[in-house]
Amino acid sequence: MRTATKSLLALALAAPAVLCAQVSFASTAANTAIVNRAVLSYNGGLTAESSVTVKVDLVPALPNVTITRGDAAYQGPDTPGIADTVTITSSANGPATYTVTPSVTAASNSTGASVTGGTSVVLGATITAGTGSTTSIVVPAPIGGGVSADSEVNGIAVNDIIVFTVNSHTYTPKVTSTQYSASTNTFTIYWANSEAIQAGDILGAGVQVGERQQVNLTAKPGTITTLGMDLTTTVKVDVTAPNFPAGTATTAPANKWTSTPPTITFQKYSRNVTVPVAGTGTAHYNTSVEGNTGAGSLPYYTGGVTGKPGDTIEYVVEASNSGASAFDLTACAVSDYVPTSYVTDPIPAYTGSRPVFYIDTNGVTSTIAAGAVGANQASYVAGNSPNLVVNVGVNANATTPGTIPIGKGVTIAYQVKIK
Structure with missing residues (x-):
């Protein structure tokens, strides 16, 4: 991609101004030299002549601008970026410097969405000045530049993409x-046979030819607000040039990041510690809890456990992030509704005469x-609903819920007596 340092080629065009065959904003290329020569004949064969040269100015014209969008799966803050491509095609009659400025105009389910990229580019342009072929066009030679083979012509150079419509x-x-x-003070611009145009579309004079370039942007999603819901951002680009008309802003359809909710395993179990009974469902063991209570290897059940007044019932709650998604579980707390109409408050059954057993x-x-x-990592206020709340996970403390990383889990246990 060439930048704003392109120099204009220059030569004098010893011919009248080109007449328009197909007009697109201007019918003569910028930087063309219009030379008008007058001759005085005298004394039977002597002559005197005088000429003036008029340079054709650039006629500002809005470029044609498009911008792409993309899709991706959200993986974390600003990850991954989506590549958006801005395509700019000149519709002027000569080269100009265009500045591409991107911005995010809207975002959903996200905070901090952004877009990076943008730059200044020089787009060449010209107007045809004669009849070409299926693999060439004829254009005026600009004032003041080189005339060697493969010279740049009004900002159009070898390997540039040019665009024209016929x-x-x-x-x-x-x-x-x-x-x-x-002999004609013109350039012929060629392209490969593989890109030959139709014979009926051979260009005559007066057709606008503009260079096309692309500018790459990176749209970043910011931080997702709610996992499991898609995140979108809308990117706009403003393409401006000095002394050109305003109104070149182009907005792409929204980029989208899909979000798969974390795969969570969350299960509560119970057992009768005083009189072991078989409940319903598959027996579940948690040796870390069992070893602390001294109750032996007694299984837990998801249902069917019975007890009499005075019996001790132990509840175990297990939560894990299976790792099937790409996200940690954040702000994690286990809330429990201890049915105090039928059971006591949690009893100090564990080491240190504490009521909550925790596996991080x-x-x-x-x-x-x-x-x-707010006083401890676990709070119990009998009249609240829920009345038992335990902040769990990495960095959990008395006031802050923690994080359960991918592939990790936590467990809490507590005991009550049936009234």
């Missing part, structure tokens, strides 16, 4: 060479005191 057919060939003709994400066991909200 008979409602749009062509986008890649320039392979340029050739100067001193690394499998490390501990016991937690429970009291006022």
Whole structure:
């Protein structure tokens, strides 16, 4: 991609101004030299002459701008970026510098969405000045530049993509060479046979030919608000040039990141510690809890456990992030509704006379005191609903719920007596 340092080629065009065959904003290329020569004949064969040269100015015209969008699966803050491509095609009669400025105009289910990229590019352009062929066009030679083979012509150089439309057919060939003709002060711009245009679309004079370039952007999703819901961002680009008309902003359809909710395993079990009974469902064991209570290897059940007044019932709650998704579980807390109409408050059954047994994400066991909200990692207020709340996971503390990483889990246990 060439930048704003392109120089304009220059030569004098010793011919009248080109007449328009197909007009597109301007019918003569910028930087063309219009030379008008007058001759005085006298004394039977002597002559005197004088000429003036008029340079054709650039006629500002809005470029044609398009921008792509994309899809991806959200993997985390600003990950992955989606590549958006801005395609700019000149519709002017000469080269100009265009500045591409992107911005995010809307975002859903996201905070901090952004877009990076944007730059200044120089797009060449010209107007045809004669009849070409299926693999070439003829254009005026600009004032003041070189005339060697493959010289740049009004900002159009070898390997540039040019765009022109004839008979409602749009062509986008890649320039392979340029050739100067001193007799007509024109250049012929060539492209490969593989990109030959239809014989009926050979260009005559007066057709606008503009360079096309692309600018790459990266749309970033920011941080998703709700996992499991798609996230979208809308990117706009403003393409401007000095002294050109305003109104070149183009907005693409929204980029979209799909979000798969985390795969969570969450299960509550119970057992009668005083009089072991078989419940319903598959027997479940948690040796870390069993070893702490001294009750032996007694299974837990998801239902069917019975007890009499005075019996001790132990509840175990297990939560895990299976790793089937790409996301950690954040702000994790286990809330429990202890049915105090029928059972006592949690009893201090564990080491240190504490009512809550806790297994963290690394499998490390501990016991937690429970009291006022905000005083400990576990709180128990009988009149609240829920009345038992335990902040769990990495960095969990008395005031902050923690994080359960992918592939990790936590466990809490507590005991009550049937009234």
